[in-house]
Amino acid sequence: xxxxxxxxxxxxxxxxxxxxxxxRFQMTAFIAPTCIFLALLTIWPFVYSVYLSVHSVKxxxxxRAVFVxxxxxxxxxxxxxxxxxxxxxxxxxxxxxxxxxxxxxxxxKAFVSLSHLKWVNGLRSLFMIxxxxxxxxxxxxxxxxxxxxxGIANYLLSGxxxxxxxxxxxxxxxxxxxxLINIWQWTPFMMLLIxxxxxxxxxxxxxxxxxxxxxxxxxxxxxxIPSIRGIVLLxxxxxxxxxxxxxxxxxxxxxxxxxxxxxxxxxxxxxQNFQFFQAGVGSAAAVIILVISIVITTFAVKLLxxxxxx
Amino acid sequence: MNNAFRLRDVVPLVLVLAFVxxxxxxxxxxxxxxxxxTAEIIAVPPVWxxxxxxxxxFRDVLTQFWPFIVNSLVATLGATILxxxxxxxxxxxxxxxxxxxxxxxxxxxxxxxxxxxxxxAVPLFVIFRGAGLLDSLWGLVIAYAGFNLPxxxxxxxxxIRRVPKELIEAARLEGCTWxxxxxxxxxxxxxxxxxxxxxxxxxxxxxxxxxxxxxxTREAKxxxxxxxxxxxxxxxxxxxxxxASVIQCLPPVLFTFFMQKHIVxxxxxxxxxx
Numbered sequence: 001x002x003x004x005x006x007x008x009x010x011x012x013x014x015x016x017x018x019x020x021x022x023x024r025f026q027m028t029a030f031i032a033p034t035c036i037f038l039a040l041l042t043i044w045p046f047v048y049s050v051y052l053s054v055h056s057v058k059x060x061x062x063x064r065a066v067f068v069x070x071x072x073x074x075x076x077x078x079x080x081x082x083x084x085x086x087x088x089x090x091x092x093x094x095x096x097x098x099x100x101x102x103x104x105x106x107x108x109k110a111f112v113s114l115s116h117l118k119w120v121n122g123l124r125s126l127f128m129i130x131x132x133x134x135x136x137x138x139x140x141x142x143x144x145x146x147x148x149x150x151g152i153a154n155y156l157l158s159g160x161x162x163x164x165x166x167x168x169x170x171x172x173x174x175x176x177x178x179x180l181i182n183i184w185q186w187t188p189f190m191m192l193l194i195x196x197x198x199x200x201x202x203x204x205x206x207x208x209x210x211x212x213x214x215x216x217x218x219x220x221x222x223x224x225i226p227s228i229r230g231i232v233l234l235x236x237x238x239x240x241x242x243x244x245x246x247x248x249x250x251x252x253x254x255x256x257x258x259x260x261x262x263x264x265x266x267x268x269x270x271x272q273n274f275q276f277f278q279a280g281v282g283s284a285a286a287v288i289i290l291v292i293s294i295v296i297t298t299f300a301v302k303l304l305x306x307x308x309x310x
Numbered sequence: 311m312n313n314a315f316r317l318r319d320v321v322p323l324v325l326v327l328a329f330v331x332x333x334x335x336x337x338x339x340x341x342x343x344x345x346x347x348t349a350e351i352i353a354v355p356p357v358w359x360x361x362x363x364x365x366x367x368f369r370d371v372l373t374q375f376w377p378f379i380v381n382s383l384v385a386t387l388g389a390t391i392l393x394x395x396x397x398x399x400x401x402x403x404x405x406x407x408x409x410x411x412x413x414x415x416x417x418x419x420x421x422x423x424x425x426x427x428x429x430x431a432v433p434l435f436v437i438f439r440g441a442g443l444l445d446s447l448w449g450l451v452i453a454y455a456g457f458n459l460p461x462x463x464x465x466x467x468x469x470i471r472r473v474p475k476e477l478i479e480a481a482r483l484e485g486c487t488w489x490x491x492x493x494x495x496x497x498x499x500x501x502x503x504x505x506x507x508x509x510x511x512x513x514x515x516x517x518x519x520x521x522x523x524x525x526x527t528r529e530a531k532x533x534x535x536x537x538x539x540x541x542x543x544x545x546x547x548x549x550x551x552x553x554a555s556v557i558q559c560l561p562p563v564l565f566t567f568f569m570q571k572h573i574v575x576x577x578x579x580x581x582x583x584x
Binding site: 024026027029030031033034035037038040041042044045046048049052059062106107109110111113114116117120123124125126127128129130131132133134135136137138140141142143144145149150152155184188189192193196231234238241244245247248251252265266269270273274279282283286287289290293294296297298300301304305307 | 336353558
């Protein structure tokens, strides 16, 4: 660090110091606009959301806010729809990420073992499409594929004598369908990460393991898992953050239904705020989502720094 | 390395091909519907291969909804430009300027990326309403640029770090101002990286739906908001949905092909090198 450099050092060190500390004004001008912009977009909304969350207030009549203390939070925690949204969001995060990692690992291994075939690598951009495509369109795609009348999924199932499945039609099936869509959409993401991790393992380590007579599960446990752990953790955190803001797909496929079966946190807060105009309750929900994100983010930032430094 | 196909490649190959098929088949199926008249879309058993010369759906969507495609483009491009104008100098300063709290500042910028948009939704709505930015493309440009700014700063930092420190030092000793160093040394050397950053911001903004849903009502509606309205309480306009989906997904899919090698670094905010 520059401030640790003593002035009694060699001339080169001194010039290095002025190089590092010079033109403070210009550097401030480089950084300040971004910081002001981000503060307006994050700190101010946070303060304002907290303010709204302790008031009984309509989005359409913000000047008539009545202070109610923690009532909104208490109401939320006794609202079965909100609890359902919490449960579903947690359930989605845990199950979809678990499936994503397992499937992604298997496919990534397959891909890596085929790396001598050039054309197979060309397939990479094809399987990335689900995670790059517009999420709203992903929702549309599955509304179409899982449609009870004209959907191809049930048609194919009927061909093998199965079904019909009520994809979005009954409470359990709807949640499973949403889960399947999530896995479909985000396994490629996890796979890219795991592949990057696997490809970073030096081949002589595999060679050494083979010479030592290691079984595949030894290689997995002592070589592969330790090598990809950091990057998979990063993937998990980014995916949890994604799940907390999960909205587009449920909005077009189930809107949280049937009943409350597929309600998720962001959709709940969105509906409270912008459909029922309950800015107090909606803001309380938003604050809860934000607090969960902050906790996870604290880990995420540390982790990203560590991976960056490696 | 031996490029030949070996017998033990069979199982992995089947797995990989199945995975690729599952990944693209659902999307492809909706894309095919874009070339079908309504009667073929709802036909059971399905019409597998449509007549690709049937372009009426595209014609309908484009003639009726082109202003919203333009809205999407303008908001997205505007946000991309604004985000880069702000992010590049910031990233440059965070990489090359030593000051107390630098790491903390970079971490704070990163942590804002993790903030769920819904947490800022109502405050944003209220400011925008006060400033007359509701249902305006300027509002969308500001919101999209802001929400993508942390990502842009971090990914740009990862590219600027690759510029050799000696070059920057040499330019400083020659008497260049920081602005000149940025403009004449760093920018030319990180052009392709910055193109990747711009592409990602473009895709994220282009794909955005929820903010546009409550920030726009009529004039400034983006294309995804319009597409979502094709599923009403009454009839579902599958032929419009299909054609519009092709148009909407075209930029991200094309970019996926061109940006292949940057995608890992893009989806991890530059934490993982490509």
